[in-house]
Amino acid sequence: MDDDATDNHPRTTDSHADSYAGSQAGSQAGDRAGGRAGDHAGDHAVVLGAGLAGLLAARVLARRFSRVTMIERDELPQGEPVFRPGIPQSRHAHVLWSRGVELIELMLPGITDKLVAAGAGLYDSPRDFLWLSPADWFGPVSGARVLLASRELLDQAVRQEVLRNPRIRVRSGEAAAGLAAGPGGRTVTGVELRGGERLAARLVVDATGRTSKAPAWLAELGHPAPEVTRCDSHLGYSSRYFEIPDDPGRRWQGMYVQGRPELPRGGVLMPLDADRWLVTLVGNGEHAPSVREEEFLPFARSLRSPALYDAIRDATPLSAPTAFRNTANEWRHYERLERWPAGFVVLGDAVCRFNPVYGHGMTVAALAAEALAKEIRTLNPEEISAASRRIQRRTTAVAAVPWQIATSEDMRYPVTEGPPPDRATRILQSYMSRVMVAANTDPAIASRFFGVLSLTSPPGTLLDPVTMVRVLSKRGLPTAPHTTDYPSHHGPPVARAQNRPPAVG
Ligand SMILES: Cc1cc2nc3c(=O)[nH]c(=O)nc-3n(C[C@H](O)[C@H](O)[C@H](O)COP(=O)(O)OP(=O)(O)OC[C@H]3O[C@@H](n4cnc5c(N)ncnc54)[C@H](O)[C@@H]3O)c2cc1C
Structure with a gap:
């Protein structure tokens, strides 16, 4: 990922941006003063939503735009990391897989150490955990790195780092209510806030999460609704x-x-x-x-x-x-629309959300920010606005693998509603059951399986001939769903060896 030092878009000496340099408190205190209608839109990007997707997008956009304004509906907390209503999922377990850790560190160097110093933990999954897979307990095999922290801590740390950038500021306690556009809705020219204020911008990014109103906002501009694929377990x-x-x-x-x-x-x-x-x-x-x-x-x-x-x-x-x-998997297929306005991009859960049990949403937000960075690397703000349809397609493409993982696993459950598994998915499910059995004890397969699950390696790494032979030589799933004994330490679950139920397959 390119660094600010390589930024070839001329950096403006924007006294407005400069006045927001420094701490998050400084950024928020100054919010009310600026960004009024009539701001020069040419080098201004607006990001709606200061969740993880919005924050990382703002970080990336600040390399090409001299001003990036974030609009966040919640009043953002100062000081201690605390719950806020816009991220209700923060009260539930969140895992940040290694690929997400890596990308966020690249975008915000030093953040991992700061998180760890504040109490976050970096672990090897499954080695550091007691983990009963659908097949059996994992042995002490090494898989992938995960970062465990409260969402409040993670979000606050990312927000503080992002807002250190003098080009980025946040207006918190203000909600986006619609898009402003030029003739025929062909180009988005800004955003309307609840209360009527209009902010002009060359690029508007919707990162308002699962409650995004982008389909309705686009309809107001005369654009068709995106197709939606849903798979709900x-x-x-x-x-x-x-x-x-x-x-x-x-x-x-x-x-x-x-x-x-x-x-x-x-x-x-x-x-x-x-x-x-x-x-x-x-x-x-x-x-x-x-x-x-x-x-x-x-x-x-x-x-x-x-x-x-x-x-x-x-x-x-x-x-x-x-x-x-x-918790349904839901993909709004903006990337399939024939018409797409210049100057508008949708990112994060607002485009595609996943059954959270696989722990992919935050890493996908980071992957989309990385894709955005690649797409805009050599463009100026005007070119970025013109390229927004391509940017929409490329940033959405990162959802394909986690979508496949989540939906093919969910389709195993009889209550799941959604497109039925096709033949290829059924073959994949059967193969993945074997992979799971093998990964329980075989360090090589565990490493490959967790490489894919953590979105670090492509799924093809589980399909090379050597791996396939190794996987297919293992026994199938145990038939009994219950296990009474469990490993009380990280050694192999010796006690289970005697009463293991007969295996199938
Ligand atoms: C129960 C649960 C568990 C999860 N567990 C994991 C996990 O283990 N690992 C993982 O990687 N992911 C997990 N996720 C997914 C993860 O929470 C999201 O993918 C991640 O937070 C990125 O979301 P986002 O930034 O797109 O949206 P959000 O986090 O929803 O942020 C959207 C932001 O937009 C603001 N907003 C909304 N409307 C407006 C408006 N009109 N104007 C201005 N601001 C607005 C909101 O206040 C909020 O701050 C889980 C999700 C759920 C629901």
Whole structure:
């Protein structure tokens, strides 16, 4: 990724931008003063939404635009990282896979160390965790790096780093309400804010997440609605914080008990910011966990293994359970539209969101920012505006692999609604079941499997002849959905060896 030093767009000495240099507090305090209608639009980009997709896009755009204004509906917190209503998913387990860690570090050098200093953890997944896959417990195999932190901490750290750039500022507590456009809706020329103010811009980026109103805004300009593909496994989340109980003998850092189609219930336990556990329970359809306090522990006990229940049964809860239900994979195919206005791009969850259980949304936001950086590398603001249809297609393309992973896994579940799996998907599902069995114990396959899952390597790395022979020589899934014994450390689950159910395949 190119660095600011290589930026060949002339850097303006914009006193307006300069006045926002420095801290996040400085950026927000100055927000009210500037950006009025009539601003010169030529070198100005507006990013709607200061979530992860919007922040990373702003970081990238600041290389080509002398001013980037972010519009964020929430009042952004100052000081301690705290919950805000615009990111309701922050109360549920979030994993940032290695590819996301790597890209965010490239865009914001030094951020990983700062996050770790603030309490985030970098782990090897699955080696550092107790992880029951649909096949069996992972042995002590190395997979991919993951960063675990509260979303509040992660977002605040990214926001602070992004807002250090003097070209970027945020107007928080203000919502976008529509687009402004030239004749025939052919070129987006700015954005309308709730309250009526109009901000002129050469480029508008919609990164307002899953509640994006882009289809309606485009319709107002005379553009057709995008086709939508949906695949909904009706997965429900219920999450709760716990004090970390003292246990000097504990040798795992976190835990993941996955469900299977015949028992679609699972749970994740992760350490957050060095001082608490976040436990997220999940289930499909009628198995979705409730938010009633008295049902949290019984649900944990009903998983395929009692490991998670055993870990939290005596732990002190720090919060009531909270739910998240709208977890469908949904892709708005803007990239297929024949007509697309110049000066407009949609990024992040606003374009494509995934069943969150695979942990891909944040990494995809980073991949889209990387694709955006490549597309605009040699363009000036006017050329970027003219290239927005191509930019839309290229930044969306990064969703293809995680979409394939999420939907083909979700299609294994009988409650899933969506396009039925075709023959190729069914073959892939069957092969991936074998990969999962092999990855449990074979370090080479685990490394390849997690390379793909972390979006670091292409899926083809699981299909080379040597890997295929290795995978196909392994036994199939155990038939019994339940496992009572579990590894109490990172050694192989010796106790299970005697009572392993007969394998199929
Ligand atoms: C339950 C759950 C668990 C998840 N777990 C993971 C995980 O483990 N790993 C992972 O990588 N991803 C995970 N994700 C996905 C991840 O949260 C998102 O992909 C990620 O936050 C990027 O989203 P975004 O920036 O596109 O949108 P968001 O994070 O939704 O941000 C949108 C922003 O736009 C603002 N906004 C909305 N409307 C307006 C408006 N009109 N004007 C101005 N501002 C507006 C909002 O306030 C918000 O700040 C999970 C998602 C869910 C729902």
